[in-house]
Amino acid sequence: MTLSELKVALRQLTKLYFKRAEVTFTKQSFRAKPTGSLVTLSVAPVSRPMNPPVKVIDGRPVAFYPASTSIQIDLFTNGAQEEVEQGFTPIAENTAEDDMLAFASFLNSEYVVQWCHERDIAIVVPPTVQDLTGLIHDSNFEFRAMMEIMVYFTMTAIGYTGTLEAGSVKHSGTTVDPETGKEQPYEYEGGDIQADDVSELVPAIKPTPSGGGNEDMAADEGGYFSNVEINDKPVKEEN
Numbered sequence: 001m002t003l004s005e006l007k008v009a010l011r012q013l014t015k016l017y018f019k020r021a022e023v024t025f026t027k028q029s030f031r032a033k034p035t036g037s038l039v040t041l042s043v044a045p046v047s048r049p050m051n052p053p054v055k056v057i058d059g060r061p062v063a064f065y066p067a068s069t070s071i072q073i074d075l076f077t078n079g080a081q082e083e084v085e086q087g088f089t090p091i092a093e094n095t096a097e098d099d100m101l102a103f104a105s106f107l108n109s110e111y112v113v114q115w116c117h118e119r120d121i122a123i124v125v126p127p128t129v130q131d132l133t134g135l136i137h138d139s140n141f142e143f144r145a146m147m148e149i150m151v152y153f154t155m156t157a158i159g160y161t162g163t164l165e166a167g168s169v170k171h172s173g174t175t176v177d178p179e180t181g182k183e184q185p186y187e188y189e190g191g192d193i194q195a196d197d198v199s200e201l202v203p204a205i206k207p208t209p210s211g212g213g214n215e216d217m218a219a220d221e222g223g224y225f226s227n228v229e230i231n232d233k234p235v236k237e238e239n
Contacts, residue, residue, distance in 0.1 A: 001120065001153050003046055003069075009119055010071060010151070014039060017106050021075075042072040048155060055194070058201040060164075062193060063157040072148045074132070075100050096145035097131040104129060104147060124150040156193060158201065163213045165206040166190045173197040
């Protein structure tokens with residue numbers, strides 16, 4: 001999983017809960033002012049080891065980087081409007097901290113645990129939520145609460161150059177049709193690189209938006225381990 005894919009997934013999860021609020025990442029330009037509550041996500045630098053575990057798949061090295069980052073989640077809201085008496089201005093109750101604690105309960109639920117398992121990530125929710133109402137500098141909102149979660153995920157570097165895209169991974173096999181009982185072939189690309197149905201890695205490189213990587217680098221992927229004799233005989237155990 002790339003950092004961009006992680007951000008998309010976390011925004012979708014947050015938007016699933018805060019359906020009537022605007023959910024966005026900080027430091028984004030051209031963002032219109034929301035009409036309701038606002039939830040912002042701030043991503044800290046990613047931490048990952050310099051020497052990751054490497055596995056050879058279809059004769060090509062694949063590095064698996066156990067990565068982690070913290071996500072600061074800020075909720076800006078005007079709270080709950082309570083009527084005092086008819087003809088009087090309603091009083092706004094500060095519900096920011098309570099609302100954020102409810103979101104923390106959602107993140108700790110079995111639903112989100114299963115959601116994380118399907119995407120091979122882990123979310124660690126802190127035991128506390130901070131009320132930062134006194135730090136608001138936006139006249140659109142009256143109350144603010146903040147929570148910082150930790151997210152753990154795995155980044156991959158595919159191929160000899162470590163630049164192959166996920167689409168290089170080819171899957172194929174057969175599945176049984178539940179109605180006819182006959183086997184049907186299937187094939188697709190991308191997905192879990194460690195799945196049992198991975199058939200081959202076909203070098204393909206997609207340049208990054210900033211101009212990194214190029215298709216010419218795929219030519220350097222050929223011949224990896226081609227001059228190495230593979231000995232698959234079992235090693236004799238010593239007494």
